[in-house]
Amino acid sequence: MADRIAVNSATRLSEAIHKLTAMYREKKYVVVSFREGKDRTLDQNALWFALYERIAQMTNIGDVEDARSYCKLHVGVRILLRDCADYRETWDRLFLHWSYEDKLALMGAHPVAGPEGLAVTRLFNRKQGIEYTDRIVSEFTGRGVFFGDLLGEAAA
Incomplete structure (x- = not known):
């Protein structure tokens, strides 16, 4: 399951951390990548x-x-x-x-x-x-x- 979360606020950061934690607890193996900047529209x-x-x-x-x-x-x-x-x-x-x-x-x-x-x-x-x-x-x-x-x- 691939998810993307744009972190642009403290709330979205919290959501991303929660999602990552839940995925790790369930699967014990998660690949994460980070990139600065906004996506093209x-x-x-x-x-x-x-x-x-x-x-x-x-x-x-x-x-x-x-x-x-x-x-x-x-x-x-x-x-x-x-x-x-x-x-x-x-x-x-x-x-x-x-x-x-x-x-x-x-x-x-x-x-x-x-x-x-x-x-x-x-x-x-x-x-x-x-x-x-x-x-x-x-x-x-x-x-x-x-x-x-x-x-x-x-x-x-």
Whole structure:
């Protein structure tokens, strides 16, 4: 049984300790992992999909999945390579020698990476997710793509 508890108050900390104690008493073996920061939100995932749709509509990059793959490779992978030594080491060992086309294909449904493609955005913490959004918007605004309506900004 896998449970996740976000500890953001004294009450939630107490609940987590109680849950851990109960699991230990029942099973005598419990695996625990800790991570700082907030999770990405479903709203963030929905925003990314809307960005990919807009990019697909307003550029010659391809369809929504092509836009998603492009953004994951050109923006997301770069964030993880910068921020995560383990990811960088694994990327360099396994994928650095791959062609650009093969790396791009790895970002979508792929026999090696599964139906969602290589883990990139799902590994982000909240801060990395915000940076990912900002960098996509910056890059594609420079190419003439308008995102203001998606981001709640007034049209210029």
